[in-house]
Amino acid sequence: MLRDASRLAEDDETHRAFSAVNEILAPRWKASVLWILCEGPHRYGALAARMPNVTPKVLTERLRELETQGLIDRRCASHGPRHVEYALTLSGLSLQPVLCQLRSWGIRRRDRKGRHPTLGHATAQALPRGGNETSVSCLSNLSSALGTAARTISVQGSATPSELIGQNSQAR
Numbered sequence: 001m002l003r004d005a006s007r008l009a010e011d012d013e014t015h016r017a018f019s020a021v022n023e024i025l026a027p028r029w030k031a032s033v034l035w036i037l038c039e040g041p042h043r044y045g046a047l048a049a050r051m052p053n054v055t056p057k058v059l060t061e062r063l064r065e066l067e068t069q070g071l072i073d074r075r076c077a078s079h080g081p082r083h084v085e086y087a088l089t090l091s092g093l094s095l096q097p098v099l100c101q102l103r104s105w106g107i108r109r110r111d112r113k114g115r116h117p118t119l120g121h122a123t124a125q126a127l128p129r130g131g132n133e134t135s136v137s138c139l140s141n142l143s144s145a146l147g148t149a150a151r152t153i154s155v156q157g158s159a160t161p162s163e164l165i166g167q168n169s170q171a172r
Helices: 002-025 030-037 044-050 056-068 096-111 133-156 161-171
Strands: 072-076 084-088
Touching: 002 030, 030 044, 030 056, 030 072, 030 084, 030 096, 044 056, 044 084, 056 072
Parallel strands: none
Antiparallel strands: 072 084
């Protein structure tokens, strides 16, 4: 009986965790926006150009949702012509290793060969070997960015994630 209660509590916790993930990543195009912003700050037009299949209305909705969820910042330039830029927050940046793994999994799934004729899934022999290069690269980028963030915050007191990412890119 106690074992069943423990299992139910674990299942409930798992369900809530996946619900939180689905809220962020399930709506179409959100993961793509986050992935692009992992490279650094982008203006709306640059995001739209990288995602030609998304309508302007949907892209605007996704950007607003991600901003509301605290995963991206929307910043307006204080001088010159109106200039809006989107960048990952530290919370958004923490998703980079997850996005790297999902991307790698998606590529393997898309490119798999040797599907079972009835079931439609890949056989074990058809799955690519290795494939961790992208994951290692993504984790290395995240580690480097977070290290720079920690140094910058301790020196400057505070900085926006896009400033931290920019400083990291310049350091390389």
